[in-house]
Amino acid sequence: MKDFKQTYGPWALVTGASSGIGYEFAQQLAALGLNLILVARREEAMEGLAKGLRAAYNLEVRVIALDLTEPEACEQLNEATSDIKVGLLINNAGMGAQGALIDTSLSRQRRLLALNCRAPLELAYFFGKRMAEVGKGGIIFTSSISAFIGSPYIGNYAASKAYELYLAEAMQFEMRNRGVAVQALCPGFTRTEMTAKVRAKKMEPSEVVGESLRKLGKKTIVVPGAKYKLMNVLVKWVFSRKRATRMIGKSLEKGKVG
Ligand SMILES: NC(=O)c1ccc[n+]([C@@H]2O[C@H](COP(=O)([O-])OP(=O)(O)OC[C@H]3O[C@@H](n4cnc5c(N)ncnc54)[C@H](OP(=O)(O)O)[C@@H]3O)[C@@H](O)[C@H]2O)c1
Numbered sequence: 001m002k003d004f005k006q007t008y009g010p011w012a013l014v015t016g017a018s019s020g021i022g023y024e025f026a027q028q029l030a031a032l033g034l035n036l037i038l039v040a041r042r043e044e045a046m047e048g049l050a051k052g053l054r055a056a057y058n059l060e061v062r063v064i065a066l067d068l069t070e071p072e073a074c075e076q077l078n079e080a081t082s083d084i085k086v087g088l089l090i091n092n093a094g095m096g097a098q099g100a101l102i103d104t105s106l107s108r109q110r111r112l113l114a115l116n117c118r119a120p121l122e123l124a125y126f127f128g129k130r131m132a133e134v135g136k137g138g139i140i141f142t143s144s145i146s147a148f149i150g151s152p153y154i155g156n157y158a159a160s161k162a163y164e165l166y167l168a169e170a171m172q173f174e175m176r177n178r179g180v181a182v183q184a185l186c187p188g189f190t191r192t193e194m195t196a197k198v199r200a201k202k203m204e205p206s207e208v209v210g211e212s213l214r215k216l217g218k219k220t221i222v223v224p225g226a227k228y229k230l231m232n233v234l235v236k237w238v239f240s241r242k243r244a245t246r247m248i249g250k251s252l253e254k255g256k257v258g
Pocket of ligand 1: 015016017018019020021022039041042043066067068069092093094095115142143144145186187189190191192193194195
């Protein structure tokens with residue numbers, strides 16, 4: 001990846017950088033020599049990360065503490081970074097909501113939509129425009145393996161991830177002659193705060209992020225790990241959608257997850 005900084009630098013903006021997959025994106029991008037803008041709500045966690053990265057790689061790192069569910073947040077982020085060239089957007093911040101839809105809190109489901117759909121849409125709009133003007137760049141949406149099938153008990157979450165997957169696929173085509181690569185990263189269970197209570201074998205964020213960055217510009221939909229690639233092939237070619245949804249529903253109903 002010797003040309004990575006040239007193609008996707010000099011700055012990368014990572015949302016959800018205070019923990020998990022976003023934290024790992026920040027670390028791997030810093031190792032590739034990109035300056036960083038870290039965005040999430042927990043300022044202290046990001047300041048700690050920024051301090052370590054500045055010292056290890058001699059980079060510029062800006063921390064912007066922001067709640068991305070706020071209606072004006074993405075516009076504020078666009079304005080706050082208007083003085084620098086952002087060549088890579090990692091649309092990664094996300095949240096889940098478990099339970100049968102009508103048994104959950106509607107305000108949580110609305111926040112989920114704002115964070116998992118509206119914010120990535122607006123950031124892709126603002127930063128995609130800026131990248132197209134320079135004729136290069138990249139956008140990664142952290143979608144999920146859940147994007148591929150209707151998933152009972154995490155229905156709105158899976159639907160929000162399908163939104164990101166479809167948006168990324170469409171944007172990849174639209175941006176292909178404007179020098180901007182777009183990727184939907186679709187991980188399965190990964191060891192982060194989000195899956196702290198999940199009793200299943202999990203991938204490491206380093207594996208997930210490593211595969212995403214290696215494949216940026218080469219593959220639009222990235223499903224990290226052999227197990228999840230196989231699962232995806234089975235869902236697509238062997239099981240019917242109805243059967244796959246039923247299997248997910250039965251497994252979440254039994255409380256295997258959560
Ligand atoms: N872990 C998995 O198994 C898995 C699998 C597939 C896809 N994903 C996706 O991966 C992405 C990252 O999740 P993760 O697994 O790394 O979980 P995580 O450790 O819980 O990270 C979530 C990140 O999103 C940020 N965030 C949450 N609400 C926010 C808000 N209102 N405004 C701004 N930032 C907010 C959090 O920071 P603050 O709390 O500091 O705001 C945190 O940095 C998500 O989009 C998730 O859907 C995860």
